Amino acid sequence: MLDAKFVRDNLDVVAQAMADRGAEWDSGAFEKLDLRRRELIGEVEVRQARRNEASKAIGALMKEGKREEAEAAKEEVRLINEEVTALDAERESIDEQVREILVTSPNLPHESVPVGADENDNVEIRRWGTPREFEFEPVAHWDLGPQMGIIDFETGVKLAKSRFVVLGRDGARLNRALINFMLDTHGSRGYTEWAVPALANSETLFGTGQLPKFEDDLFKTDEGLYLIPTAEVQLTNLHRDEVLEGDTLPRHYCAYTPCFREEAGSAGRDTRGMIRVHQFDKVEMVKFSEPESSFDELEGMTADAENILQLLGLPYRTIVLCTGDMGFGAAKTYDIEVWLPSYENYKEISSCSNCMDFQARRASIKYRDPGTFKGSRLVHTLNGSGLAVGRCLVAVLENYQQTDGSVVIPEVLRPYMGGQEVIQPVG
């Protein structure tokens, strides 16, 4: 959420930023509502001040036994209350409209973000590794998995519905190995591990920005809870409505969770395989940082995600998203894309963002540092996939497949699979 004061004082900056993002924005409407809102607050509070004064006097008059004067004061308060009630009604209405604007507007892009309309304007900033030259025609995972007996798309549909998948045998073990490998690796680099609920309430989802605007992307229970689309929402909201001690920053957290997405707007996209499914596993990283260092923290987090791919020996490239392609809460985002032979291209496997104070304002996450400043300030929050486990499993299978239909297990994963070196197809 944007800061109303900042918007008020920087209408042109905000208008330009929203235009760069391709977001709807009406500076005039905001300005008008904001002005009226402040007028009304003044009107109401003047009356409330007089009312409080008169009420106090009534108490004193009653004690002194001056009943007639007390009655006169009561009558005055009664009249003030009628005015306040009327003004309050308009104030609430205006308040609601201002809030609606602020709550549904995306974050402002950071100055280092390239301006662009869509994914075609994203800028590649580095590559690592070289896509393997296959001496045979590589098989896409949607064929390879079922052939090997480790991915079962049809049974996923039977058990739930389309875009759900079942992993079996060494596929299930490989999935678990990836999760443990990622958690252990991040843990050794200073990330505190958490296990969090897979369901979240609306306050939590508001805090990270999924609500109110993107409810259609979420699975909702009939109790009003939502299946989490990413552990980011839980890790970030761990400190909702808290004031952290400055000397405990930055905090680096990680968690493994299943993630659930309705994929409402993506019918027809990535329909084959398990690239885009309603439920997938992910290890997520979240950071809480002081404002001064949050962009350094973003570089570090991106490096931590890339580290996983390097250890797995999977070629990737890193791109910086342009203004028009960034997510709602992000001020700057790096996407990491892994090489997938089936796509003959790089495919997103991680997204690392600095949200600056956008989520912190929504979720009220602050810090104090008495030696440096008085009171408390909003922290900056960051989040990044480290990594999407399902897509990572796909990348391992496709990139490490052999002529005979087997898959070599990357060395770093072998300790997590009892020393096993190869996944053999099961009849």
Added chain:
RNA sequence: GGAGAGGUGGCAGAGUGGUUGAAUGCGGCGGUCUCGAAAACCGUUAGGCGGGUUUCCCCCGUCUCGAGGGUUCGAAUCCCUCCCUCUCCGCCA
């Protein structure tokens, strides 16, 4: 699911209609003392919004005692609804 108790400032814990944004204790911060520290003593210590002043210093007003509504001139205090926590019983991985 049934019965009961309760939700107050960083924490603990008073407060059952009037100058209480809230006693007291602990913790935190500042100071006195000390070579330094501890102890002791003194002071200080919520947040949101609006305005003033103006630039980070303070001043004024207002709202906030789980959330929302009601009664009243006035509610942390009374009433209603909801949420949450705890205890006992039941059920259960």
